Amino acid sequence: MRLILLGPPGAGKGTQAKMLKEKFRIPQISTGDILRQAVKNNTELGLRAKAFMDAGQLVPDDVVISLIKERIWQEDCLTGFILDGFPRNIAQAEKLMETLVEMSLVINNVIDLEVDAKEVVERLTGRSTCSDCGDMFHEVSRPPKAKGFCDSCGGKLEQRRDDNSETIQERLKVYEQSTAPLKEFYRKQGNLKTVEAKGSAEEVFFHVCRMIK
Ligand code: AP5
Numbered sequence: 001m002r003l004i005l006l007g008p009p010g011a012g013k014g015t016q017a018k019m020l021k022e023k024f025r026i027p028q029i030s031t032g033d034i035l036r037q038a039v040k041n042n043t044e045l046g047l048r049a050k051a052f053m054d055a056g057q058l059v060p061d062d063v064v065i066s067l068i069k070e071r072i073w074q075e076d077c078l079t080g081f082i083l084d085g086f087p088r089n090i091a092q093a094e095k096l097m098e099t100l101v102e103m104s105l106v107i108n109n110v111i112d113l114e115v116d117a118k119e120v121v122e123r124l125t126g127r128s129t130c131s132d133c134g135d136m137f138h139e140v141s142r143p144p145k146a147k148g149f150c151d152s153c154g155g156k157l158e159q160r161r162d163d164n165s166e167t168i169q170e171r172l173k174v175y176e177q178s179t180a181p182l183k184e185f186y187r188k189q190g191n192l193k194t195v196e197a198k199g200s201a202e203e204v205f206f207h208v209c210r211m212i213k
Contacts, residue, residue, distance in 0.1 A: 001026060001080040002105060003212070004087070006182055007113030009171040010123040012197050012204055014136065016113065017084040019205045026080040029071055031064050031088075033134065036160075054161055056170030058088055058178060065095045072099065089178040093185055108213050110186040113197035113204070117172055124168050128157040141200070 001024055005013040017028040035053060038046030045067070049059045058064075068086055071077070087093040100106060115123075126139040128148075132155030137144045144150060148157050162171065186192040193211040197204050 011113035
């Protein structure tokens, strides 16, 4: 199965991708996670991406496209993968299609997670992530047992640099301008399924699974 998760910042793409990865035993490919790791490690990729990410802007297409091309050719992607945060605009979607044609593969599912802007702001301002294992928490919907520390590994919880009100507004703007048109792109291909991403993560997961071909 090859699946794309679409949706605005904070829609729950990462949360759902992690649950899908467990259920279907295929890798989650999150461009955001790959880029954040590169920033943390001060790699050339990270140095190039950091300013864009901090400003809530998209990292240039050539950077993320080559990153994805390299990743989906890896052996663990042979049985499928979940794309979380890619593609982010029509140019990226077209490049992805070209690459998959070269590999004689297709995308079988595109799931759009719908949430309103108010919910996005609540989800993102309340989010914290483990600096060691990447597990994710929310001060209301999934509070950690010990404040500031990860339930899974005891690591320190951090707030993402781009989860501040100003950058969230910019990310929402970028989503509307560049990413939302992908809904029409995939609708025309007959692939798009929409899930109202309200309710608990488990409830959303139930609806996502029902949509999967
Ligand atoms: P990226 O990391 O992809 O961020 P995003 O799209 O803004 O999405 P988020 O990770 O913030 O949210 P999410 O939808 O995954 O929600 P989550 O599950 O975490 O990108 C970051 C940056 O990297 C971009 O701005 C850009 O600069 C760059 N970038 C990445 N990909 C790129 C690309 N392809 N091209 C160019 N640039 C790129 O959930 C959020 C919170 O809500 C959590 O606390 C969670 O616990 C909680 N939550 C989840 N589900 C529920 C629920 N059902 N009910 C209540 N709370 C919930």
